[in-house]
Amino acid sequence: MSQPGHQVTVRVPATSANLGPGFDAVGLALKLHDVVQARITPGGLAIEVSGIGEGCSAAGEEHLVVRAMRAAFAALGGQPPGIGLRCVNAIPQGYGLGSSAGAIVAGLLAARALCADGAGMTDAQLLDLATQLEGHPDNVSACLAGGLTIAWTSAGGPRSARVAPVAGLTPVVCVPDIPLATTQARKMLPPEVPHADAVANSARAALLVAALTGEPGLLMAGTEDFLHQPYRTAVMPATAGLIGRLRAAGIPAVVSGAGPAVLALTVAGTHPGPEVVHTIATDAPAAWRVLRLDVDREGATVVRDGAGPRLQA
Numbered sequence: 001m002s003q004p005g006h007q008v009t010v011r012v013p014a015t016s017a018n019l020g021p022g023f024d025a026v027g028l029a030l031k032l033h034d035v036v037q038a039r040i041t042p043g044g045l046a047i048e049v050s051g052i053g054e055g056c057s058a059a060g061e062e063h064l065v066v067r068a069m070r071a072a073f074a075a076l077g078g079q080p081p082g083i084g085l086r087c088v089n090a091i092p093q094g095y096g097l098g099s100s101a102g103a104i105v106a107g108l109l110a111a112r113a114l115c116a117d118g119a120g121m122t123d124a125q126l127l128d129l130a131t132q133l134e135g136h137p138d139n140v141s142a143c144l145a146g147g148l149t150i151a152w153t154s155a156g157g158p159r160s161a162r163v164a165p166v167a168g169l170t171p172v173v174c175v176p177d178i179p180l181a182t183t184q185a186r187k188m189l190p191p192e193v194p195h196a197d198a199v200a201n202s203a204r205a206a207l208l209v210a211a212l213t214g215e216p217g218l219l220m221a222g223t224e225d226f227l228h229q230p231y232r233t234a235v236m237p238a239t240a241g242l243i244g245r246l247r248a249a250g251i252p253a254v255v256s257g258a259g260p261a262v263l264a265l266t267v268a269g270t271h272p273g274p275e276v277v278h279t280i281a282t283d284a285p286a287a288w289r290v291l292r293l294d295v296d297r298e299g300a301t302v303v304r305d306g307a308g309p310r311l312q313a
Contacts, residue, residue, distance in 0.1 A: 007039035007084075008113040009303050010106045013146065013296035014091040015098030016171065016263045017138040019212070020223035020254040021204035027098075027142030027149045028212075028263075029296035030171055034089045034102050036065055038110035041082035052089040052099075064100060068107025068133055075129060076115045094179025096257030101139030104130050109302050124157070131158040139257065146299025148212055163209070165295050166216050168268040172277040174288040175261045176238060185258035188231045197226040216267035219252040223265065229255050236260040238286040245280050253277075262288075 130140040137151035141160035211218035246253035256263040281288040
């Protein structure tokens with residue numbers, strides 16, 4: 001364990017999972033970041049949060065970054081005398097943009113970096129622990145690796161493959177005023193789906209990867225989903241309405257993660273651009289905040305002893 005006073009800075013990207021048919025498997029890292037500075041202290045727990053979720057400063061041991069740090073410290077052999085935490089958040093919380101995955105990854109990476117024997121936790125073990133805390137590997141995989149990732153679970157635990165997104169891909173996120181808990185969105189999913197829908201979704205998921213890595217003209221077909229989006233319409237009608245308007249205009253649009261944010265996947269020269277997304281969202285009945293983002297191709301970054309990026313999102 002590092003001595004009191006040592007600190008690390010971790011920056012984690014937002015992520016969008018599923019991208020339509022890639023349910024609980026496909027993730028995309030986005031250039032919108034939370035920044036966490038963690039240090040070992042002589043005792044106690046001190047948390048400072050600014051930006052998104054600043055009211056979480058009083059969460060104490062229930063703060064998700066702290067919970068992740070505790071899990072990593074336990075796996076590495078023991079808890080430190082105290083933890084000091086400062087978070088500067090920009091990722092919207094409760095909108096399907098990977099805020100919980102970012103908090104988990106930040107906590108695990110910070111704890112590993114603060115441990116003198118942190119090398120005892122491999123990247124595969126870290127992904128396994130992140131998946132246990134998050135419940136599924138898609139967002140945490142993209143957050144860790146950056147770019148476009150495909151995650152799956154094998155007998156040996158969760159695995160992830162990173163692939164390069166096609167050049168010119170510009171994600172546009174539309175965020176509504178009211179968030180939605182992931183647990184509520186998942187409650188809408190049926191225990192079984194028709195075999196024909198499973199077959200159709202399998203084909204679309206394969207097509208999605210082909211479209212995102214080299215054939216963007218296939219994105220409209222590749223973002224069709226049969227597993228989760230139709231069942232979630234009842235709890236996010238405004239989201240479904242905006243997706244319908246965007247797709248009618250030739251823009252591949254999907255629910256971002258569990259929603260209710262909308263992700264539009266635009267590619268220069270292939271689909272209408274971000275400005276069209278903005279116009280359509282502005283004219284929609286509900287209010288939407290439109291964010292034009294780049295793909296984060298770097299993933300989570302860690303710098304020891306505060307030598308890294310300034311604490312700003």
